[in-house]
Amino acid sequence: MDVIYGMNISRRTPTDLREVIFFDSLDQEATGRLPKPFTLRWWQARKADIVGHVALDVPISGRVEARGFAHRMPAFDRILNVPDLYRSAARHFRHTGRFLTVTIPNPPAIMHWTYPLPIRLKGARNIYTIHDLVPLRLPYTTLDNKNYHFKLLRKIARQADAVCTVSEASRSEILSFFPDVSDRVHNTYQSFQPALLPGNSHGLDSLPEIAGLFGLQTGRFFLFFGSLEPKKNLGRLIEAYLMARTECPLVIVGAMAWKSETELRFLATGLANGRVRQLEYLPTPLLMALIRGARAVLFPSLSEGFGLPVLEALSFGTPVLTSREGALPEVAGPAALFVDAYDTSSITAGIEEMDRNDALRVRLGESGPLQAACFNMTRYEERLRKMYEAVL
Structure with missing residues (x-):
């Protein structure tokens, strides 16, 4: 299982240091400064938005003491990172209406995005989880940008290989707004295992x-x-x-x-x-x-x-x-x-x-x-x- 993060780990960071920066950033929100317009970094970021971002491997060697994060780390075979991935994807979608493409070595057959994100993994079937439509059904109860949220869900409904949701109620809500996705919506519910x-x-x-x-x-x-x-x-x-x-x-x-x-x-x-x-x-x-x-x-x-x-x-x-x-x-x-x-x-x-x-x-x-x-x-x-x- 591959897990993709969007931490501010520079592509110039030495391989042996990526694990250190990864765990140093795991409990923090992304606060890196965006490149100034028309600088070299800005042009490089715009090029990557168009041709796609390449994820870099974060080797987990065990040299960093990580037991304190055991409850927060998912099961994984590989940890990959694209610097500032999620902010970049949101910005790209707002400006172009298109999803950001990510490339990784030896991509899995399925990429399951467990949240509605304007990102697609090249070479994989892309599944997106939509937990609910609260921002659209009860717009006064959230701070989401409703125009952005609607356009994002509409785009997912049009091009996702599948949409995962977590109840029949949510499935009905999704279909009430996006009926054309009916044959691609799967209700898996959720689970809880106290024994763990x-x-x-x-x-x-x-x-x-x-x-x-x-x-x-x-x-x-x-x-x-x-x-x-x-x-x-x-x-x-x-x-x-x-x-x-x-x-x-x-x-x-x-x-x-x-x-x-x-x-x-x-x-x-x-x-x-x-x-x-x-x-x-x-x-x-x-x-x-x-x-x-x-x-x-x-x-x-x-x-x-x-x-x-x-x-x-x-x-x-x-x-x-x-x-x-x-x-x-x-x-x-x-x-x-x-x-x-x-x-x-x-x-x-x-x-x-x-x-x-x-x-x-x-x-x-x-x-x-x-x-x-x-x-x-x-x-x-x-x-x-x-x-x-x-x-x-």
Whole structure:
């Protein structure tokens, strides 16, 4: 398996130094300066945009201590890099409406771009994953340039060898905008495998740490985790929670993606009265422990292409409250309590029901892992295999 990065590793960098620069850049955003117009570097970049960019090998020799990045590195046979690839591709597409071509030695039969990018790999069948159409269906919930996003997805629909998506809901949304791609859209869903977590303990060993670090009692707090952005419906969730008659605090784990005055107002109220606690980041074992220890996970999102937090909670047998929007009914099946994402009173009633109904929580806790098994890694790999075979 080849993995292509777009780090600022100069083509003049000695081979033995590429590995060093690679790991030095792995935790940083690309901030390299763009060449000044009409300089030699600028002309070289424009030529590469036209004739194609050649990826350079980043040999991983083991001389750099990389164990700290083990959780972030995908499985790979080769690491390749094209300097400033993703910014260059976006700029090229904005100016020309064309995809940037990348060339690598001995290209694979299939290049699977796991995000919609204006790039194609020469000599390979190019597949693009489109997780959802939130920027087009709920344009007020994202900061994407809607004109650029629409043109990019339209171009992918026209020339991709296949489009991968992650739910039947997303497949329907894609076809509602781009019906001509119907015979090339494949739904593989997503997966979650808790057995691969560090320590293989599902977070159980961290439960005492949760009590010690955060003063939380197992089964006595509600949990929301994920990116804090408008489509997550956090404003209504916090408002509904503050109206609910419950003594269990609401713990929110996630960084603010972009701010909404409504969400901030209710969040500030909850933080001030101590009923809401916010944690911006947690290591994976601690987050998994929080999920396992929660009374329930609350996730009444306005739209989800898949809804991985719901699957993660189901896998651990944690009761889930969610909405019927997007792919959430597909993922949760009969193993969740559903509420109306747009109705605060419905969310409040759902929270109170989840808090008081012990039998409901037991039933959902037992059915969660059974529902999660529908999306286990074996089934996911089989769906991927069928898609790749169809493309070849």
